[in-house]
Amino acid sequence: MDDKQPRPAETRRITDVGTLKALGHPLRLKLYGRLRAAGTATASQLAAQVDEAVSLVSYHLRKLAEHGLIEEADAQSGDARERWWRAAQDNLSFRHEDFKDTPEGVAAHSAIIRRLIAHRHEQYETYLDQQTAWGERWREAADQSDFLARLNPAELTSLNAEIHALVRTYEERGKAAEAAGDTAGRENVAVHLASFPFRL
Structure with a gap:
């Protein structure tokens, strides 16, 4: 499916520890976030963005795909060797209530929330570091x-x-x-x- 042909808005609620732990890996969280923002990308493109080896990025993309978090996308170029990926849903949710019955579930839920908070903090600090370059209209529109x-x-x-x-x-x-x-x-x-x- 072409990335210009949008998927229907969908939120997937993660309720199993295995999928939560698969997503909770720091590099996989970063890769998933990049795919959500970009629409589609190859392992090579993502590797350049996160400054990691293509082989390592490919491995983690396959792990995300095994849990249905990402899926293959239609090729966006004429190179048949390239494998294109995209997020399999628009949004993810994971609730404490679904993991509260086991120590492993509680720990996995807490870990991924903390990693997301750290990622959001880093994202906002990057904006603060670069805000002058965004120009007056964007600076006035941004809010905290x-x-x-x-x-x-x-x-x-x-x-x-x-x-x-x-x-x-x-x-x-x-x-x-x-x-x-x-x-x-x-x-x-x-x-x-x-x-x-x-x-x-």
Whole structure:
């Protein structure tokens, strides 16, 4: 399937420890993230982006594919030797409730969340290091906010659902615009959300 032919919006909920651990490897998380952003890529392209050997990247791509996290994509060039990959779904989710019954599950869930937080922190710090190069319009559009609300669990669930739905609306709007040829000025934009209770 060509990467210009979008997949239907899909979120896969990971509920088995094996798949969670496969995704939780630091290099595999990075490769999966690159594929989500790029649409499609080869092992050679990804290896250059993450500064690793092509053979190592190919190995980890195969591991992601074994767990249905990525899949082969149609060739984007005339080189039949190249194997193209893409994410097998638009989004992934993994909930503590699905892993709380075993120490291994709890540890795997905690580890991948911590790695994701570290990756997001690194991603934002990279933007901060490069923000001058982005120009005034992008700097004014970028945001880092912190909110404090007094909610119960049902209200927090509802808030998260509304925020997710709003972001998805913009995701689909961007895809439709690009499909219609409106690509000028468009960049990948990371939207990170963390909502959790705390006590003083």
